[in-house]
Amino acid sequence: MKKFTCVQDIGDLKSALAEAFEIKKDRFKYVELGRNKTLMMIFFNSSLRTRLSTQKAAINLGMNVIVLDINQGAWKLETERGVIMDGDKPEHILEAIPVMGCYCDLIGVRSFARFENRDFDYQETIINQFIQYSGRPVFSMEAATRHPLQSFADLITIEEYKKIARPKVVMTWAPHPRPLPQAVPNSFAEWMNATDYEFVITHPEGYELDPQFVGNAKVEYDQMKAFEGADFIYAKNWAAYSGDNYGQILSKDRDWTVSDRQMAVTNNAYFMHCLPVRRNMIVTDDVIESPQSIVIPEAANREISATVVLRRLLEGLK
Ligand SMILES: CCC[C@H](NC(C)=O)C(=O)O
Numbered sequence: 315m316k317k318f319t320c321v322q323d324i325g326d327l328k329s330a331l332a333e334a335f336e337i338k339k340d341r342f343k344y345v346e347l348g349r350n351k352t353l354m355m356i357f358f359n360s361s362l363r364t365r366l367s368t369q370k371a372a373i374n375l376g377m378n379v380i381v382l383d384i385n386q387g388a389w390k391l392e393t394e395r396g397v398i399m400d401g402d403k404p405e406h407i408l409e410a411i412p413v414m415g416c417y418c419d420l421i422g423v424r425s426f427a428r429f430e431n432r433d434f435d436y437q438e439t440i441i442n443q444f445i446q447y448s449g450r451p452v453f454s455m456e457a458a459t460r461h462p463l464q465s466f467a468d469l470i471t472i473e474e475y476k477k478i479a480r481p482k483v484v485m486t487w488a489p490h491p492r493p494l495p496q497a498v499p500n501s502f503a504e505w506m507n508a509t510d511y512e513f514v515i516t517h518p519e520g521y522e523l524d525p526q527f528v529g530n531a532k533v534e535y536d537q538m539k540a541f542e543g544a545d546f547i548y549a550k551n552w553a554a555y556s557g558d559n560y561g562q563i564l565s566k567d568r569d570w571t572v573s574d575r576q577m578a579v580t581n582n583a584y585f586m587h588c589l590p591v592r593r594n595m596i597v598t599d600d601v602i603e604s605p606q607s608i609v610i611p612e613a614a615n616r617e618i619s620a621t622v623v624l625r626r627l628l629e630g631l632k
Pocket residue numbers: 456494495497498551588589590
């Protein structure tokens with residue numbers, strides 16, 4: 315594997331899941347693979363789970379790790395080509411990227427959508443510059459339109475907890491005080507559509523995701539109807555994608571906050587969220603603290619998804 319930015323990069327999902335469960339049994343099985351190899355993790359945005367789980371995965375594989383928070387300590391970067399750099403940015407990303415590539419063997423990048431220009435975001439400008447100019451294999455730690463390490467961990471978790479072969483999985487929008495990226499819902503939808511699960515997306519009108527990610531999912535504007543008989547509820551906020559509303563908050567309707575009311579019509583569904591989560595905006599305290607909440611095992615599986623991905627990237631160096 316030479317990059318990991320989307321579900322297609324992991325190949326056959328059944329093989330990837332088998333590898334995940336093998337590594338879960340012995341996460342140090344490939345500890346020699348990464349000896350004297352260096353992972354560089356580059357963050358343009360904050361992180362807890364991705365930062366910690368990916369570093370742990372690198373340790374599982376015997377790697378050295380360098381972490382760079384671009385906005386804390388590095389030079390402010392110009393990302394647009396052709397700009398006259400007489401402002402507050404002393405370095406261009408097109409020099410910084412190949413320089414960073416000199417000091418490592420693999421590169422992970424976190425660079426959220428900026429909501430300034432939809433094409434800039436949806437062309438994945440930043441991570442594609444790392445892929446093009448770093449000279450190293452690159453993987454996404456959440457980019458503008460996808461979060462594949464999260465989605466892979468989500469799939470591992472559903473496979474661990476499902477009680478039937480084809481569970482009903484419902485992704486629901488929920489309100490949030492800030493406009494959040496579409497990367498997590500896009501990516502979850504992309505991975506769910508790659509399975510044979512029954513997959514439903516529910517959100518208020520105006521929050522339609524990019525059709526390339528919605529795929530064959532059923533879209534239901536009535537949240538209660540969507541929740542009926544669900545086996546898994548995956549809650550997430552996202553800002554509007556469509557047209558002039560790109561990046562905007564259209565609703566903060568807390569009727570969409572996941573509570574016992576909605577969970578009551580499910581098939582005793584498990585509750586999932588990628589975290590961090592705003593309690594009593596996205597989900598009530600009672601639901602996220604209930605025995606059906608699997609948000610912690612879901613977060614724990616981020617170490618597993620990252621170990622599989624890093625292993626495959628290391629194998630690709632041979
Ligand atoms: C894993 C989630 C990261 C980010 N969350 C926030 C709060 O910015 C998001 O919604 O994409």
